[in-house]
Amino acid sequence: PVTAGSIVVPYGHVIGNEKWRGSELAQRLQGKVRLIFEDDLGLVDFHLPNRTCILLISEADLVAGDEFKRRLVRFRNASSLRGIVIVEKTQISDQYYLGVQKLVVLELGMVLLPVANQGEASQLIIQLVSFCVREQSRDRGANPFLGRQRARPAEPALLQAVQRVPGVGRAKALLLLQRFGSIHRLCNAAVQELEQVVGQTVAQQIYTF
């Protein structure tokens, strides 16, 4: 009974598993996100926009034994959606946390986020959803942690690199780069060609480097 991905969640909405109806978590979510309940979500507790699913593991699940592990593995095997596991990390369940983290993050390659109670879980879900919304509306620049490839001129770095050759300082590096253009051509230059730019000793040093 895994529903593995056909669910399309409109932006700003969350589809919740029927079993959460009336819970503290659901009450706190309502009003902040548009929450819709559905009956047949199977293993998943909440579907977020952006092809993301949330699986909640309560303190009680952790104490009860390994059933929750089977649930996570089944989800992982059945679904191509991204899974975020939210686990209730309390004083009682703390001792299990490292084991759960190893399974979820290192072995299953899913995301694991600890919360102290259902209240914190609801806050976190609200942030996850609003982040999806922001990301969608404001193009990809919204995420401060996403790598942006800014095209920076390579010239300063080239100059730095050539100065790492023994015997070459800033002035010689500039001369060499102006004469040969690239490191590739500098590497393939003959000693005689190097001698036209720098002295004999340094030309030899560069050549053997």
Next chain:
Amino acid sequence: CRDPGEHGPSLCILADSREICSGPEVLSCLRAVHGLRVQVCSLGTSDYIVSNRLAVDRVLQSELQSPGNRNKLSQRLQHLQGVFERICVIVETDRVRPGETSRCFQRTQYYDGVLSALVQAGIRILFSSCQEETAALLKELALLEHRKDAAIQVPTEPEGHRRDLLSFYLSIPNLSYGAALNLCHSFGSITAVANSSVPALAAGARLSRPQAEELQRFLRHDFDLQLLPQPLPAKGK
């Protein structure tokens, strides 16, 4: 595949020299408890390099709580994404100093927002409650990367001429310390590197194809004096 825990060369982790001050117990646990080879060097980019493609940053929970750190953290992680294929952040609970009553961790909306952004950016997050646990997590990561055949397997302390070569490779933008070590080890000279094809660079430096392409582009880039920032920056900067 051999289990590096039992025989064969032990797993190797590169640690940034700043970690001597900020995470001394992480370093000593890695060495003493887990038996890893820890090479401290000036990485600059990340706190740890665990494999040829994975960098790990250690962040205190309080740092994720305060908006003041946002710029620093995001610049750091953006830069890392240009250099490494995979990035992991270990969120470590702040240490309670003697005489201080345990501070209650107040979870803020801002903190949840940062976590969401990290998740969406595809950065792996692990949580640790102390430096010893962080060390154990680093070891797990190193083991995992070893199983995936990405472990650092070259000598990490080049000598003589190779040290000069390493210094040269380290000045190449977006090239990780691990990749620079691999270049030193796999190629006899810079000329050999400069004349290599992209696939040969990728194999020799253990880089992904786009990274190898970027390296080749840099080595063949034609210098244009006009593009040097003016006025010329002072020497040594």
